[in-house]
Amino acid sequence: MSAITKFTVLIVLFASFSFNSCTKEDIVQGNEIVFEDYNLEQAIRTALDKPEGAIYLDDVKDIEELNLVGFNITTLSGIEHFTSLSILDLEGNTISDLTPLANLTSLTFLNLRNNEIADITPLSGLINLTELFLCSNHIDNLSALATLINLEMLTLAANPFNELAPLCDLGTDFSGTIGFHTLQYMLFDEQQTTHLEKCLPNAYLWVSGDVI
Numbered sequence: 001m002s003a004i005t006k007f008t009v010l011i012v013l014f015a016s017f018s019f020n021s022c023t024k025e026d027i028v029q030g031n032e033i034v035f036e037d038y039n040l041e042q043a044i045r046t047a048l049d050k051p052e053g054a055i056y057l058d059d060v061k062d063i064e065e066l067n068l069v070g071f072n073i074t075t076l077s078g079i080e081h082f083t084s085l086s087i088l089d090l091e092g093n094t095i096s097d098l099t100p101l102a103n104l105t106s107l108t109f110l111n112l113r114n115n116e117i118a119d120i121t122p123l124s125g126l127i128n129l130t131e132l133f134l135c136s137n138h139i140d141n142l143s144a145l146a147t148l149i150n151l152e153m154l155t156l157a158a159n160p161f162n163e164l165a166p167l168c169d170l171g172t173d174f175s176g177t178i179g180f181h182t183l184q185y186m187l188f189d190e191q192q193t194t195h196l197e198k199c200l201p202n203a204y205l206w207v208s209g210d211v212i
Contacts, residue, residue, distance in 0.1 A: 033056065040076065047063070061084060065086060076095060079100050080102075089109075096115070109129075110132050113137075117134070122144075124146075129148050132154050134159065135158050152176045157180055175202040179206040181209070
């Protein structure tokens with residue numbers, strides 16, 4: 001093998017090693033955020049004013065508010081890295097899985113109206129929430145709300161749940177507002193509504209003809 005050939009091989013090997021090392025380091029350190037949903041990525045790029053190039057943790061670490069209303073977002077994968085978020089508006093998308101929100105414990109405002117959500121279990125750890133809007137989804141179980149004792153506003157209209165009892169787990173000290181649609185509330189028997197009013201004596205039950 002000539003000296004030139006040996007030199008060329010060494011360059012190729014070094015380049016390959018460097019590329020693989022950098023790639024591995026990025027993956028291990030989690031520097032780059034990968035979004036599965038194209039529409040979510042484009043919305044984030046707009047918010048960051050970064051139309052191209054990789055999006056890194058440093059780009060999003062200080063973001064406290066995101067307005068993602070009506071972007072036709074289906075999957076939230078990637079948003080779990082926005083750990084400084086306090087205000088997140090996701091109204092009018094097609095989201096069903098809330099798992100990526102589970103550790104965003106800085107959230108105080110979360111709007112999930114008009115999505116495809118059935119399971120709200122991932123929200124149970126978001127104990128700093130003060131405003132949570134859930135109307136117009138497919139939620140049939142409210143048990144996950146029991147830990148959200150700091151809520152000041154909770155809207156539940158246009159969901160198929162048929163038990164009010166889980167809301168009693170918010171405790172007698174709960175003093176927030178819980179919004180229902182009039183027709184929805186009328187479907188509950190008097191025993192359930194009376195029990196709710198007694199177990200949440202300090203809450204304001206807002207029954208309205210509007211889907212709030």
